[in-house]
Amino acid sequence: MIGQTIYTFFNSLYDKTYPKTVLYITKKCDDPAQVSDITQEVYTEVYTVLLNKGYEHLQSPEAFVMHIAKKKLAKYYGFKTRFLSCMSLFSFNSEDEEEFEAPISDSGELSLEDKCEAKQLYFQLCQHLKSKDAVTQKIFLLYYSLDLPLKQIAAELKISEGTVKNKLYRAVRELKTIYGKDGDNNDRA
Amino acid sequence: MTERELFKDLCNESYIDKQQVLQSVLSTRSVLNKQNGGRFTMKKTFAAAASIALIALSCFTVFAVSRYLTPEQTAEMLDRPFVANAFKSEDAKIVNQSAADGKYMFSFLGIANGKDFDIDNTQKDKTYAVVAISNADGSAMTNTNNEQFFVSPLINGLNPGLYNIATMHGAYTDKLIDGILYRLIECDNIEMFANRELYLCINDGPLYSSDAFVYDGASGKITVNESYNGINLLFNLPISQENADDNKVLEFINNLENSKDEPLSDNEEGTPDFFTNKEYILENGLVNMTLLKENFTLSEEDTKILTPKNNVITFSYDSEIFGSGNSDFTLPFNYKAGESFLISRGRSGDDKQTTGYCLIGTMLEDGNVEFSIYYHTEPVNK
Numbered sequence: 001m002i003g004q005t006i007y008t009f010f011n012s013l014y015d016k017t018y019p020k021t022v023l024y025i026t027k028k029c030d031d032p033a034q035v036s037d038i039t040q041e042v043y044t045e046v047y048t049v050l051l052n053k054g055y056e057h058l059q060s061p062e063a064f065v066m067h068i069a070k071k072k073l074a075k076y077y078g079f080k081t082r083f084l085s086c087m088s089l090f091s092f093n094s095e096d097e098e099e100f101e102a103p104i105s106d107s108g109e110l111s112l113e114d115k116c117e118a119k120q121l122y123f124q125l126c127q128h129l130k131s132k133d134a135v136t137q138k139i140f141l142l143y144y145s146l147d148l149p150l151k152q153i154a155a156e157l158k159i160s161e162g163t164v165k166n167k168l169y170r171a172v173r174e175l176k177t178i179y180g181k182d183g184d185n186n187d188r189a
Numbered sequence: 190m191t192e193r194e195l196f197k198d199l200c201n202e203s204y205i206d207k208q209q210v211l212q213s214v215l216s217t218r219s220v221l222n223k224q225n226g227g228r229f230t231m232k233k234t235f236a237a238a239a240s241i242a243l244i245a246l247s248c249f250t251v252f253a254v255s256r257y258l259t260p261e262q263t264a265e266m267l268d269r270p271f272v273a274n275a276f277k278s279e280d281a282k283i284v285n286q287s288a289a290d291g292k293y294m295f296s297f298l299g300i301a302n303g304k305d306f307d308i309d310n311t312q313k314d315k316t317y318a319v320v321a322i323s324n325a326d327g328s329a330m331t332n333t334n335n336e337q338f339f340v341s342p343l344i345n346g347l348n349p350g351l352y353n354i355a356t357m358h359g360a361y362t363d364k365l366i367d368g369i370l371y372r373l374i375e376c377d378n379i380e381m382f383a384n385r386e387l388y389l390c391i392n393d394g395p396l397y398s399s400d401a402f403v404y405d406g407a408s409g410k411i412t413v414n415e416s417y418n419g420i421n422l423l424f425n426l427p428i429s430q431e432n433a434d435d436n437k438v439l440e441f442i443n444n445l446e447n448s449k450d451e452p453l454s455d456n457e458e459g460t461p462d463f464f465t466n467k468e469y470i471l472e473n474g475l476v477n478m479t480l481l482k483e484n485f486t487l488s489e490e491d492t493k494i495l496t497p498k499n500n501v502i503t504f505s506y507d508s509e510i511f512g513s514g515n516s517d518f519t520l521p522f523n524y525k526a527g528e529s530f531l532i533s534r535g536r537s538g539d540d541k542q543t544t545g546y547c548l549i550g551t552m553l554e555d556g557n558v559e560f561s562i563y564y565h566t567e568p569v570n571k
Contacts (some may be wrong), residue, residue: 036205043211122328126202130198172196
């Protein structure tokens with residue numbers, strides 16, 4: 001019975017804190033590929049504490065999760081690494097400030113479903129995404145995985161909204177080119 | 190799928206998937222309760238995994254597992270509540286170790302012990318293990334790719350060709366779930382061997398391949414054959430040494446040796462035993478329906494026509510006599526019209542009587558499959 005209660009409590013806490021935790025970890029870590037592992041470590045520790053000590057003593061469970069997240073990040077990255085990581089967030093080229101030309105369409109069914117189900121193509125898309133610079137990957141993750149608005153992403157990553165739009169727009173355009181929706185390589189597909 | 194859904198999916202695949210993280214955290218539950226004073230972390234998963242790499246250094250790379258069902262969930266999905274309960278017990282071990290070999294990723298998810306009905310109609314201590322098999326490139330398996338895999342515990346000091354799941358009253362069931370093939374294996378409880386090195390082997394093909402592994406009769410060690418041109422993996426089996434019992438080992442070996450000399454026959458009461466009489470099952474899983482119909486009863490209400498999709502039939506049944514279940518079954522051969530083949534078989538019951546049942550498919554002229562269940566109830570041998 002107690003186990004079930006903790007299980008329920010943990011699930012609820014997980015749902016409540018997941019976006020904030022992932023946002024925090026994404027912001028702070030220099031490699032987006034590590035976000036999943038660090039997040040898993042954070043919640044594993046949270047769950048361990050709940051199993052061992054219960055949750056009654058926690059005054060603010062949400063703050064507790066953030067505390068663990070900070071601790072885990074500190075463990076993953078030394079001060080120097082984190083400092084460099086923070087610096088890299090500010091280091092973008094002037095071309096990043098280009099005017100955002102077209103809004104990113106979220107609507108409309110893709111006529112490409114069959115193509116995208118082709119395993120090789122999907123794998124190619126993942127690989128391409130991972131080959132992008134860390135900031136672009138973070139923007140992509142925050143925009144599509146956490147559904148954050150562009151303005152908030154810009155604020156969280158401490159870069160201009162124009163940069164966010166441009167980086168996202170370029171990444172999307174390149175992915176579309178790969179799967180042949182539009183772009184210069186359309187005819188090659 | 191909309192563009193946004195596609196990109197969200199890409200994010201899940203490339204970076205983080207909320208449900209998978211949750212599942213991974215919860216799957217460490219029993220480890221958390223028992224190991225390291227609750228300080229289990231992903232890093233330790235990697236460290237543990239590194240020990241496997243030593244077994245077959247050049248053959249495969251080891252990864253941490255994070256995207257699979259837990260063994261308990263797998264057992265539930267395979268309609269094995271007994272086994273799911275076994276994986277809930279404190280003795281269950283969540284292993285979560287993966288290794289790629291060729292185009293497949295093999296993930297050893299966990300191991301547990303429990304009691305279940307054995308093929309000779311008595312309750313016996315069993316060992317269960319769950320393995321997930323997926324395409325190494327991350328793509329979904331659409332069927333079992335017509336590949337056969339042999340998964341079995343092996344024991345240091347015992348010739349693996351003679352002592353493997355096939356000779357230790359073993360069985361397996363598997364199911365394709367979300368592009369991953371989950372296999373649950375069971376065999377005689379091997380805890381008694383805990384003071385020896387124990388392995389979980391995987392090789393291609395339906396049976397143990399003596400080409401895939403090397404058994405050193407002098408030292409008793411079993412290793413992968415580096416020159417084998419196929420799938421050959423060895424995982425360490427984490428069994429608590431507390432239950433090692435040399436006397437039981439001797440008894441077990443003697444029983445197994447003796448049973449090899451016994452002819453396969455019907456059981457003592459003369460009742461039909463589908464599970465030990467080889468005349469029921471012919472080559473390629475074909476069933477001798479004449480013999481079956483003589484001794485088993487057809488459950489008419491469960492007979493239905495199924496249409497294979499990509500060579501896979503999906504069936505379900507719900508009976509007061511032999512329980513309920515549902516699963517997918519990949520047709521292993523191109524059966525001809527009129528041929529009947531074995532889909533699965535099992536037992537259900539209590540301490541007084543059990544019902545042995547077998548799920549049979551019969552290929553029809555139009556390419557459909559007639560699904561039927563035959564059963565036979567008999568008292569438990571005590």
